[in-house]
Amino acid sequence: MLRMLVLSGLVVGASGAASADPLQIQSTTLTQSNVHNYALIAPGSVSTEITVNQTGADNNTVVDQSGEINVAEVNQRAKNANNSDINQVGAINIAAVTQQYNFGGIPGATPGYSGQQTNIGFLSEFNSGGVSILALTGPGNTLISSFGRTH
Amino acid sequence: MRGAKALFAAVGAICAIAPAAGFAADASAAGAVAGAPQDKNKTSECAGYGAGFFKLGDSGFCGKAGYDVMGFAAKDFATHDIGLVGQRLPSSVYAAGVPILYYYDKNFSKQTSDPYPGVDAQVNFVAMRQTDYGAFIGYVNLRAAGQLQDNESGDMRYVANNAVNGSALQGLVDQAWVRLGGLEVGIQPSMFGFARWGYSISPGYSSLVNTPAVSYTYRVDNVAGSNNSVSASIALEDGDRRDMEDGLLAAYGQTYRPDVVAQARFGTPNLLLHVGGALHEIHDVAAWDCCYSPDHTLWGAAATAGGEYRFKWSNVFGPAAGDTYGRLLLQVAAARGAIAYLGIPFFATDYVVGGDGDLKETTGYSAVASYEHLWTPTVKSSITYSVFGTSEASDMELLGPSEPMWFDVKVRGALLQGGVEDMIQPGLTIGAEAGYTWTTATGNYAGASSAPLSVSFPNVAAYVRKFF
Numbered sequence: 170m171l172r173m174l175v176l177s178g179l180v181v182g183a184s185g186a187a188s189a190d191p192l193q194i195q196s197t198t199l200t201q202s203n204v205h206n207y208a209l210i211a212p213g214s215v216s217t218e219i220t221v222n223q224t225g226a227d228n229n230t231v232v233d234q235s236g237e238i239n240v241a242e243v244n245q246r247a248k249n250a251n252n253s254d255i256n257q258v259g260a261i262n263i264a265a266v267t268q269q270y271n272f273g274g275i276p277g278a279t280p281g282y283s284g285q286q287t288n289i290g291f292l293s294e295f296n297s298g299g300v301s302i303l304a305l306t307g308p309g310n311t312l313i314s315s316f317g318r319t320h
Numbered sequence: 321m322r323g324a325k326a327l328f329a330a331v332g333a334i335c336a337i338a339p340a341a342g343f344a345a346d347a348s349a350a351g352a353v354a355g356a357p358q359d360k361n362k363t364s365e366c367a368g369y370g371a372g373f374f375k376l377g378d379s380g381f382c383g384k385a386g387y388d389v390m391g392f393a394a395k396d397f398a399t400h401d402i403g404l405v406g407q408r409l410p411s412s413v414y415a416a417g418v419p420i421l422y423y424y425d426k427n428f429s430k431q432t433s434d435p436y437p438g439v440d441a442q443v444n445f446v447a448m449r450q451t452d453y454g455a456f457i458g459y460v461n462l463r464a465a466g467q468l469q470d471n472e473s474g475d476m477r478y479v480a481n482n483a484v485n486g487s488a489l490q491g492l493v494d495q496a497w498v499r500l501g502g503l504e505v506g507i508q509p510s511m512f513g514f515a516r517w518g519y520s521i522s523p524g525y526s527s528l529v530n531t532p533a534v535s536y537t538y539r540v541d542n543v544a545g546s547n548n549s550v551s552a553s554i555a556l557e558d559g560d561r562r563d564m565e566d567g568l569l570a571a572y573g574q575t576y577r578p579d580v581v582a583q584a585r586f587g588t589p590n591l592l593l594h595v596g597g598a599l600h601e602i603h604d605v606a607a608w609d610c611c612y613s614p615d616h617t618l619w620g621a622a623a624t625a626g627g628e629y630r631f632k633w634s635n636v637f638g639p640a641a642g643d644t645y646g647r648l649l650l651q652v653a654a655a656r657g658a659i660a661y662l663g664i665p666f667f668a669t670d671y672v673v674g675g676d677g678d679l680k681e682t683t684g685y686s687a688v689a690s691y692e693h694l695w696t697p698t699v700k701s702s703i704t705y706s707v708f709g710t711s712e713a714s715d716m717e718l719l720g721p722s723e724p725m726w727f728d729v730k731v732r733g734a735l736l737q738g739g740v741e742d743m744i745q746p747g748l749t750i751g752a753e754a755g756y757t758w759t760t761a762t763g764n765y766a767g768a769s770s771a772p773l774s775v776s777f778p779n780v781a782a783y784v785r786k787f788f
Contacts, residue, residue, distance in 0.1 A: 205768040209719055211410035227768075231720035233412050254720030256412050280771060282405060282424035293407060295422040297763065298771030302420065304409055312417065314406040314568035318665035318759075320398055320428040 194218050194238055195289045201225065203278040203301030212236070212290045213307025216259070219289075220244070225275055225301070228252065235259060246272040284313065340511075340537055340551040340585045369448065372788075376447060383447040390440045392783035394467070399429040401775050402731065402761045404667065406569040409725070413718040414675025416607035419569050421672070421712060421729045423761040423773055430474045438467030440481070442494065454501030463494035484561065495530050502537040502553075511535055511555040511583040512596045512661055514626040514651050518690030518704035520737040521753055521783065525686040525706035526651055527624075527663030533557040533578075546588075553583040559600050562660040563670065564682075569712075570669035573605035592628045594651075597621070600658035600670075602681075607673045616679050620657025620670055626650060645694040650687075657681030659710065667731040667759075668710035675717050684710035698743040706735045725766050733759040752782045 196218035201208060206223045208230045216236035221243045223230065228245040232255040239259040243266045245251035251268040278296040285292055291311040295302045366373040366382035373382045403426030408417035444461035465481040466488070484490035497506030510529045517526035535555035543550055556578040563572045583596040600620040628649045633641035655661045657670050659682055668682045690704035713728035739753030756778045763770040 205766070207719075207723075207725065207766070209409050229719075229723050231412075231723050233410060233720075252723060254412075254723050256720070282403075282422050284405065293405070293422075295424075297423075297773070298769055300763070300765045300768045300770040302422070302765060304407065306410055310410040310417070312408040312568055314566035315403060316406070316566050316666050316669075317403045317426065318401055318667065320396055320401060320431045 194240070196220075196240075197287065197289055197305075198222065199292075199303060199305065201228070201278070201301045201303055202276045203296055204275055204299035205229075205301065207300075207302045209302075209304040209306075210234070210241070211304075211306050211310055213309050215289065215307060217289055218242075219305070223247075223251075224272065226250075226299075230254070232256065232264070234262075237261070239263070241265070243267070245269070248272055248275065340539065340553055340583060380449045381447045382449065383445060385443070385445045386788050387444070388440075388442045388785070388787040390783055390785040392438050392440075392467075392781050393435055394438065394779065394781035395435040396432040396777070396779045398432050398757070398775070398777035398779070399427065400425050401428055401777075402426065402667070402759055402773060404729075404761075406566050406669075408568060408675075409719060411675055411717070411719050413721065416673075416675040416677065418675055418717045418719055418725050419672050419714045419727075420725065420765075421569065421714075421727050421763075423729060423731070423763060425773060425775070430472055431470050433474070434470060436467050436469045438465075438481070440465040444495075451500065455499070457499045459495060459497055459499075460493075461495040462492055464488075464492060502539065504533075504535045504537070507532050508535065510557055511553045511581045512598050512622065512624060513663075514594050514596075514624065514649075515592065515628065516649065517663065518649060518688045518706065518737070519647070519692035519702035520690065520704040520739050520755075521741075521751060522737065522755065522781065523663065524688040524690065524704045524735060524737065525662065525664045525708045525733075526688045527653065527661050527686075529561060529660075531557045531561045533581075535581075549587045551583075551585045551587075553585075555581045555583075557581050557598075562600055562658060564659045564666065564668065566669050568606060569672045571604060571606035571673075573603045573608075575601045575603045577601045590630050594626045595624065597623045598658060598661055600661070602657055602671055602679060604671065604673045604677075604679055607675065607677045616673070616677050618657065618679055618681070620655065620681060622653060622655035622658040622661035624651065624653040624661070626652070647692050649690045652685070652687045654683075654685045656683045659684050662686040662708060662710075664708040664710070664733070667733075667761075668712040668729075672712060672714045674715050678715060680713060680715055682710060682712040684708065699740070701740040702738065704735075704737040706737075708733050727766075728764045729761065730763070731759065731761045733757065747787055749785045750783070751785070752780070754778065754780045 194216045198220040200222045202224045204226045206225045206228045208221050210219050210232040214235050216238040218240035221230050223245045226248040227250045228247045229252045230243050232241045235258045238261045239257040241264045243253050246269045253266050255264045280296050282295045290307040293304045366375050369382050373384045376383045405422045407420050411418045442463040446459045448457040469479050471477050480488035482491035497508040510531050513528040518524035533555045537553040539551035541549045559579040565572050579600050581598040586593045603617045630647040633644045662684050671679045671681045686708040688706045692702040694700045709732040711730045714726050716724050716726040719725050735757050737755040741751035743749045758776045760774040762772045
């Protein structure tokens with residue numbers, strides 16, 4: 170119930186900010202379902218509303234938001250451990266973390282790597298075996314290289 | 321990374337003129353250049369250097385020009401290969417972020433859908449004279465090597481195989497050096513490399529690099545009245561050509577010290593043994609450039625050992641083995657923070673710089689076993705098997721105050737090559753070669769193992785080569 174109130178307040182606050190400020194709140198939902206899940210959310214100075222859903226044996230989330238309005242909702246369902254570090258610096262900062270333990274199912278994830286530009290920033294996802302690493306980074310802190318054998 | 325892909329090279333042109341100890345059989349080509357005229361009774365003062373030498377005016381020099389042109393057609397059947405992505409993840413603890421390295425299945429089908437033609441053309445000139453300090457030799461070899469190949473968009477383009485720092489123009493000057501006695505200055509073969517990368521026409525996992533250098537070789541022939549020779553060499557070489565960097569996990573700044581490379585060899589008429597070592601300066605600026613983390617300097621290192629044995633089969637297995645010859649080459653190399661000395665594809669940077677500026681060197685190894693069989697005086701075949709392995713890792717660092725992260729990505733690979741070549745007339749050969757490549761990547765992230773990723777693919781090529 171408390172969480173619902175907080176999120177309702179967020180909607181009101183976000184709407185007010187959007188009408189007074191041309192900056193829009195960019196929102197996205199990110200989901201991980203591997204055994205070991207790592208999510209790094211660092212979109213930079215843009216106002217964002219980020220939801221991270223993690224289901225696995227071990228879930229780890231780091232959120233570092235520095236926009237005008239920063240909203241983070243982290244939902245973790247772990248068999249062993251849930252960890253969240255949330256750091257928000259802005260005019261309006263709202264965070265909600267829900268952690269559940271003794272969760273039995275680990276659905277698994279499609280293996281591979283993808284990197285794509287989203288409306289918030291660069292989203293990279295690495296899934297291999299029991300590991301999932303997800304990173305959402307803003308224009309100022311996206312540093313990527315690629316290499317390998319040439320053909 | 322100086323990422324030129326050397327598909328083919330005329331091996332003979334690279335290693336023909338070497339001051340270090342080698343086979344007595346090589347002396348007909350290399351020894352004639354390195355030493356005094358062999359037949360002082362000949363009327364022409366240049367004839368003793370070998371066939372094709374002529375007098376260069378009144379300079380006292382004798383000179384010889386040569387060329388080596390190879391055209392080839394090849395097909396790469398790799399539709400997928402292992403790709404690597406480096407990233408610096410933002411961290412509230414380290415301004416320079418936390419390094420991470422991913423591997424994935426990369427699609428190359430657009431680049432490899434069609435067969436492609438290529439050329440490797442070299443022209444060279446050598447001039448020499450005798451002085452009171454030994455033979456004075458100047459040598460230059462110009463080389464253009466490349467192929468027409470589809471790019472990621474499927475468009476045909478020319479790809480240089482011998483570009484230096486991305487410049488095909490720099491790669492054009494393959495060798496250019498002068499030697500007086502044992503002292504040699506200029507662009508020359510690195511003292512680290514063995515005489516060859518195997519007997520296949522395309523490279524195995526072994527480093528053969530020409531580099532700007534100053535080297536000195538002390539050589540003793542006819543040791544204790546035998547036909548054996550020994551040599552020891554030391555060289556200061558341009559380390560830039562050995563930098564394996566992606567600009568993010570590893571980025572080289574200005575280095576002030578050349579690579580220090582040493583070599584020792586022992587040769588008999590049938591056997592050549594080689595050991596070498598190198599020190600490679602690392603001065604990282606990746607963490608400094610992005611976030612003013614301290615920049616660090618250290619030395620990478622590499623070592624190698626190898627041997628080549630030539631024999632007549634009838635001397636080993638009796639007359640029933642026939643009048644055929646063979647030669648066997650084995651070479652191993654290991655490196656820490658100097659991966660380019662392994663002569664392998666770009667599957668690892670020399671090191672990984674952490675968010676605090678600390679450097680963690682990448683380790684690796686490579687090995688080559690190769691055999692060449694001379695069926696007739698003009699027909700020969702070869703088989704080469706190469707392996708390599710790398711381990712690129714970071715120290716444990718923090719994504720957040722209580723979120724540790726580190727990685728360890730290992731890549732292993734093997735390459736089997738087989739070829740046959742026929743000299744259809746003096747100076748003109750035709751040949752064909754086939755290869756098969758295996759590569760596997762594995763990883764560990766914050767203590768959790770990721771799944772192995774394996775790829776394998778064949779390749780074939782046919783070539784015609786004309787040399788003089």
